[in-house]
Amino acid sequence: MSTMSELHAEHEEHHHAPRGLMRWVLTTNHKDIGSMYLWFSFTMFIVGGAMAMVIRAELFQPGLQLVDPNFFNQMTTVHGLIMVFGAVMPAFTGLANWLIPMMIGAPDMALPRMNNWSFWILPFAFSMLLASLFMEGGGPNFGWTFYAPLSTKYSPDSTALFVFAIHIMGISSIMGAINVIVTIMNLRAPGMTYMKLPLFVWTWFITAFLLIAVMPVLAGAVTMVLTDKYFGTSFFDAAGGGDPVLFQHIFWFFGHPEVYIMILPSFGIISAIIPAFSRKKLFGYSSMVYATASIAGLSFLVWAHHMFTTGMPVQAELFFMYCTMLISVPTGVKVFNWVATMWRGSITFETPMLFAIAFIVLFTIGGFSGLMLAITPVDFQYHDTYFVVAHFHYVLVTGAVFSIMAAAYYWLPKWTGKMYDEGLGRLHFWCSLISVNVLFFPMHFLGLSGMPRRIPDYALQFADVNAIVSIGGFAFGLSQFIFLYMVIKCIRSGEPAPAKPWEGSEGLEWDALPSPAPYHSFSTPPEVK
């Protein structure tokens, strides 16, 4: 943090802001809060990654070597929770905080005091979640999906902590989302009509509505788990008139839109970077907006595709299959548009562009496996195997996380006023790209040949592929420290960056603000023509 305070020290002079630690605790500035979100997210990425390494170390060989099965389940659960709620979502919120005001010509977010709160409750939520690992009985061990009755009747005592942690994360997300919506609706510079909003702003706008719609559903689900476990209700207990499958319906009604919450902002990022390094306008701006909106809309109709094996009426299975397949149409439109943007451009390959190109290819592979999973009769074979693990890591890691990396490289000069080391950036990219595919691609094979997910030990036939996967995992984990080093080096000793370091980039943040951007982005709103 000290490096960050140096960074902004020169601006503080004019604002009588508190110094030292209190500056960060009390800040209402969108840039400070954005930075804190991003650092928090990176910390969680490393913590969650360390847990993934525990999982991969245990799975390196058949048999149990390092951890007992109960702890293994805690690791998968907390890894999933941390990556979803601690790494990806806060990273996007951090980007939103930094970029939305700069992109729409606003001085700050609309509700700065709430912004401060929505960040600062997060560390408490995650401390609670992590502390529960050290309780007697251990932390949550029922998967990030916490299906009842495993989570209601058979869970450790720390479940109460888990529930409260989720509540707090949910409140934080909702506050963040409200802030985004209010900012976009009210603080646009004169002339910045909706159809002129940069796509990152558009995708976040839509994401924010998704968040507000589904986080209360999650809150409801965890609350019901809480009362079932501790207060004698039986929402999910057949013996008391409840239904465990009801839990899954509620969970996935939240959970499916949630996975789009983790990918829509990526679409916005990629739609900024691809045109910039192709030196050509984004192809099909308006169809991009409509595609995003239709993906968001469809995401509410497909939740039960996670539950084909629970025993649904065949009509319901057909309905959910068709709707799920439909999502690939707008998603395809996006991919085609990006490719059309690159077509006949004048392309260069700086690190953000490398990550963006990798995003398109690898996310599309994740999309293909998603389409395969949508086909209900075949999903029976894929469901709950490593094929699914491969699928969602392609969309979450080489999708969401790669886009976040791309964004970090792309806007780092604007944030810090300094250029990052391009050589390190490329090194980070190539190490990540190769290792991430060694890590996740063979998981498809494991799943197809019958390895269930969430198991601490496996049959001998899976041994070789698991060893390769684990090696990929350690390599990917280590590669991320190059990124950390690159960021620190950039902040400390990067070359000064011009206002517009990328030849082809467009937008208010490049054209109307210097690098680094001033503490309060636009004190007078720019005119948008």
Place this chain on the structure above:
Amino acid sequence: MSFNLRPGVTAISEQVYDLHMTIFYICCVIGILVFSAMFWAIFHHRKSKGAVPAQFHESTKVEIIWTIIPFLILIGMAIPATKTLLAMEDPSDADLTIQVTGSQWKWHYKYFEHDLEFYSVLASDMEQVKGKLKKRDNYLLEVDHPLVLPVGKKVRFLMTSEDVIHSWWVPDFAVKKDANPGFINEAWTRIDKPGIYRGQCAELCGKDHGFMPIVVIAKPEDEYASWLAEQEAAYLAKQAAEQELVAMTMDQAELMELGEKVYLKSCAACHQPNGEGLPGVFPALKDSPIATGAVSQHIDVVVNGVPGTAMQAFGKQLGLKELAAVISYERNAWGNDTGDLVQAKDVVAVQNAAQ
């Protein structure tokens, strides 16, 4: 290891395999087209080659085309998928019915039309898991009592669970169905080829989720019939023998020896071999109020389980002799020296009291 789905041994599993390959090839073709266009652009439209950016950034015609064509492809996929799904979800007119009950962490099979039911538990022991013993070929995919089914008959499965959600999955049949506590799910299969087919539980069901395999032996009809007759006779004989046991008395050495065996097989997974349990997860038996308190209460817990906890009822799974032995063992091992010896008749007394 095969690197792809296997076609399996049923008509349905073959359809599923074909569907999988069809979709996979379609994805490959689309992928090749899109990625080649992209890599063409990467190679030919790069700045270092002097490429000058074009000015187009919209074309309603193109955008409509690449909305409609994928839509048509999807319809082409949906038709065979719908056919297969409808066939899969039709369990009517079955020749025999098996009730499959999952619990932490074993399967219970009941032949609906016959006097036969049994538990099926992992056969690889902890020594193999811990790496102290060489792992056998079917490590983690072997059970003590496989399910035996006839070839060529439509077998209907009724799935349910006693505690959490499990999922019964045999890849070669393309059958995967959740076993939900308090509800019954249906699935079916008709196996074409005799053989041994292996699967695993496919829903996170707690600590030993990875140790819940499924083994099905498919036998030709006549072999199946004689197997069934044999098993039924043995099952009835065992029940009769149980009745005689009530009159017998076992001595301490016998109780402790058998008790330890049963304990390690059925109880140690949760309460641990040293009886100390897992703090906060599974209670200790060493010095516990139950294992050192009233005998009848101890018997009740083992026979009927503790509703709402992971402690299940062992009354059906274990024989009277085994129950008596394991309870005696728990009351006298690890320094619990209560000196209580439990006999089959004590167990029966508790069972009768519950009825």
